[in-house]
Amino acid sequence: MPNITNAKCVLVLGATSGIGRALALAIHDLESHPTVIVAGRRQERLNELCSQGKRIKSVQIDSTSGRESLRQFAAKMVSEYPELDTVIFSAGIQHTFNFNEPEKIDLDKLEAELGTNYISIVTLITFLTPHFLKLSVSPIPSLPQDFSNNPWNTYHYRNRRKGFRPLLFPSHLD
Ligand SMILES: NC(=O)c1ccc[n+]([C@@H]2O[C@H](COP(=O)([O-])OP(=O)(O)OC[C@H]3O[C@@H](n4cnc5c(N)ncnc54)[C@H](OP(=O)(O)O)[C@@H]3O)[C@@H](O)[C@H]2O)c1
Numbered sequence: 001m002p003n004i005t006n007a008k009c010v011l012v013l014g015a016t017s018g019i020g021r022a023l024a025l026a027i028h029d030l031e032s033h034p035t036v037i038v039a040g041r042r043q044e045r046l047n048e049l050c051s052q053g054k055r056i057k058s059v060q061i062d063s064t065s066g067r068e069s070l071r072q073f074a075a076k077m078v079s080e081y082p083e084l085d086t087v088i089f090s091a092g093i094q095h096t097f098n099f100n101e102p103e104k105i106d107l108d109k110l111e112a113e114l115g116t117n118y119i120s121i122v123t124l125i126t127f128l129t130p131h132f133l134k135l136s137v138s139p140i141p142s143l144p145q146d147f148s149n150n151p152w153n154t155y156h157y158r159n160r161r162k163g164f165r166p167l168l169f170p171s172h173l174d
Helices: 018-028 043-050 067-080 107-135 152-161
Strands: 009-013 035-040 056-060 086-089
Touching (some): 009 018, 018 035, 018 043, 018 086, 035 043, 043 056, 067 107, 086 107
Parallel strands (some): 009 086, 035 056
C-alpha cells in the first residue's frame, strides 16, 4: 500500500491556494518524485503551479459542477493517469452563519459550502473508489473540516474493517 512517501501519482483538489497548494508543492519535492496533478477552478493559478515542475500537471474542476460532471472528471483522471494512487481533498470554503439571525442566512451560500466541502468529496470518492479497488490500494482522503461529526467517520471505519488504511492530511505529514 502506498503512503505519501512512495505515492506515484497524487491528485490534489484545491491546489490553487492555501493548504492544498502547500501540500502539492511539498509532495512534488519528495524524493520519490511523484507526479502531482493540481486541481481547482482558477486556471492562471494552475498554470503557475505547472511552471514549477515538469511532474506537475493540472486539471480545471469546479467541485460544485454536479454529479455527472464529477463522474466525467473521475473517469478522465483514471484514464489519463492510470497510476493515480493518492487523492487529497483540500478544496473547501467556509462561511459564517449566525442562526440567531435566521433571516440573514444565505441558503445559497450554505448549499455551496456543503456541496464543496462534503457532497463533492463523497461523490468523487464514490466514482474513484473502483479504480483504487482495482489497484488494491487505499486512496488518501483528506478532511479540511472537523470530521468528528460528518459522514467521513463512517467511511473510515468501514474501510478499516475491510483492511484498508485511509490516512488523513495534513496531520499525516507531521
Ligand atoms: N487554513 C486553515 O487554517 C484551515 C483550518 C481548518 C479548516 N480549513 C478548511 O480547509 C479548506 C482549505 O483551506 P485553505 O486555507 O487551504 O483555503 P483556501 O486557501 O481558500 O483554498 C481553498 C481551495 O479550494 C478550492 N476550491 C474552493 N471552491 C472550489 C470549488 N467549487 N471547486 C474546486 N475547487 C474549489 C480553491 O480553488 P479555486 O478557487 O481555484 O477553485 C482553493 O484552491 C477550507 O475548507 C477551510 O475552511 C482551513
